[in-house]
Amino acid sequence: MTTHTPPPKLRCGLFGAGPWARQAQAPALSAHGGVAFTGVWARRPEAAAELATAHGVTAYSGEAGVAALLADCEAVAFAVPPDIQAPLAARAAAAGRHLLLDKPVATTVAAARATADAARDAGVASVVFCTLRFAPDTEGWIAEQIAAGGWFTGHVRWLGARYAHGVDSAGPPSPWRQAKGGLWDVGPHALSVLIPVLGDVTSLTAVPGPADTVHLTLRHSSGASSTVTLGLSAPAGAAGTRVELVGEHGKAVMPRWNDPVTSFRGAVDELRATIRTGRAHPCDARFGLRLTEILAEAEAQLG
Structure with missing residues (x-):
């Protein structure tokens, strides 16, 4: 009789502990059967501690906390403002961590390009959580x-x-x-x-x-x-x-x-599939860069 061993759980951490992290990312990661939710990093230690405690994971904060969270996971999800997300994501990619990004990736073309380039250079998988693409x-x-x-x-x-x-x-x-x-x-x-x-x-x-x-x-x-x-x-x-x-x-x-938890769970599934197959996802960091280019052009016209 053939038995199938389930794939190992993806060890995933979360950057961010604000409203969106509490409503979508953290509940979806915590309840996902294919994920081992490892911890939460936030700029405010008390916010990280509160959300981490709610889901039984480790809280991280500060510069040392960034390094510690990256050391404790294979992939990272983001629920922080875009121009905080971009440098953190580039650092995570350079450390070999797969990326589950929020939209927009950044609000400048340079920062979005640096994120996409870091993911490409490190050979890590990336998915941008555009809700409608995963609901x-x-x-x-x-x-x-x-x-x-x-x-x-x-x-x-x-x-x-x-x-x-x-x-x-x-x-x-x-x-x-x-x-x-x-x-x-x-x-x-x-x-x-x-x-x-x-x-x-x-x-x-x-x-x-x-x-x-x-x-x-x-x-x-x-x-x-x-x-x-x-x-x-x-x-x-x-x-x-x-x-x-x-x-x-x-x-x-x-x-x-559907609700954002269901949508984010779909994005997690797509990230796991992208890691497994090695094929770029159509809604990856490079697509996130393209969105930023278009929005920046529109903003420039508005002047």
């Missing part, structure tokens, strides 16, 4: 639209009310999100759907709207065009998300997606 319902929908082809144009409206006047947010404002706005926070989500379906962005025009709202018009390598509206400061009644494609087959509207 079961939306992942399947995107694959269906790629297979169908024949798309003429696409339209994305992604408006949040996080910073709208009079709206109670779930938590304290995130400084980097307040500074960079919807373009950088939810822009990667929109592009992560449009690019695999319509092709890379070959040209763009960016126009400012009210508050942090941005309107993008994109031309894609397939010849299709798309429009994208992004913002975090819409009135509560205007908030919502819609992704629609129009083409030879009529219209296709993206379904609602």
